[in-house]
Amino acid sequence: MMPLTTLFDFNPSPLCSASSSYSRSSQFKFNSPSVSQRSLLTTVESRASTPRASTRIAIATNNNDSGSARNRFCVSSRRRALAFVATLPTILLLNEPSLKGFVAKADGLATSEYLLMKEEVRKVLSKGNAAGVLRLVFHDAGTFDMDDNSGGMNGSIVYELDRPENVGLKKPVKILDKAKTEVDAIRPASWADMIAVAGAEAVSVCGGPTIPVPLGRLDSMEPDPEGKLPQESLDAPSLKQCFQRKGLTTQDLVALSGAHTVGNKGFGNPTVFDNAYFKILLQKPWKSSGGMPSMIGLPSDRALADDDECLRWITKYAESENMFFEDFKTAYIKLVNSGAKWKNS
Secondary structure, eight states: OOOOOOTTTTSSOSSOBSSOOOOOOOOOOOOOOOHHHHOHHHHHHHTSOOOOGGGOOOOOOOSOHHHHHHHHHHHHHHHHHHHHHHHHHHHHHHTOHHHHHHHHHHHHHHHHHHHHHHHHHHHHOOTTTHHHHHHHHHHHHTTOBTTTTBOSSSSGGGGOTTSGGGTTTHHHHHHHHHHHHHHHTTSOOOHHHHHHHHHHHHHHHTTOOOOOOOOOBOOOSSOOOSSOSOBTTOOHHHHHHHHHTTTOOHHHHHHHHGGGGSSSSSSSOTTOOSSHHHHHHHHOGGGGSTTSOOOSSOHHHHHHTTSHHHHHHHHHHHHOHHHHHHHHHHHHHHHHHTTOOBTTO
């Protein structure tokens, strides 16, 4: 096993661990907040009760065709009437001015909470520590396991800081703890939400895209099982299989790997989030190292450039930074929503 190496501020990769492997398979179940979790209006709508069993209509039947036809007409008419009665309270609620105001107020609270998090994170975040904060996101969310729906973006990383694959993450946790203390004094926030928002802000502060992050994740009260992060020594086929088991596509894998553009692994300016990672992968500078170990990237980075499917995305992102930014935003939200447990679910 190769020694732990640094991708960002420290040597372990944010996407890969040096101590795990996967042999699981399952169909991915994506745990993002449902519409009912995000909308108070939908919650109110769902409270409009349907008719109880005691209100069933008893229709006497006979063998006479005309009688049967009349019965069918009565059943149809009464069913329509019951459907209208059951729906009427919801229609009235939807048009109640006080309810609309309540929903608007709730949306305003969510917005203010998000802005508060961003503000406090920005106070402690800098280009110099952004890579470590972003790495924290990958190591919290990267434990997701589809087989038992465990792990994922749940804040459990705060219990896992002494694991070998998480060497160096105590510093970004300490940095974010300052921001979280300020946020909690006004409105309690979960570690999962704080880390997800902080990672997005780390991308932004380094010149990357703005990524709106939904809130409402619940924290785990215990560490995730060990050995869940992908190994940094995996080849491309193994990496693709690993990410697929986490609900992430090959495109997601390549886009998220683009986060390696920040940090000190040789992919351009270490404090600038751009598409230099992909341009350098296409050059394959490690092939001219004369057999000496390359100081550019991890084995998993170099493996992507040797895979035809990954190479197609690498080429696209090297040619278009805008495409990379858009796809990274999509993949990032999938990552920070994977395995999350949500409030009011």
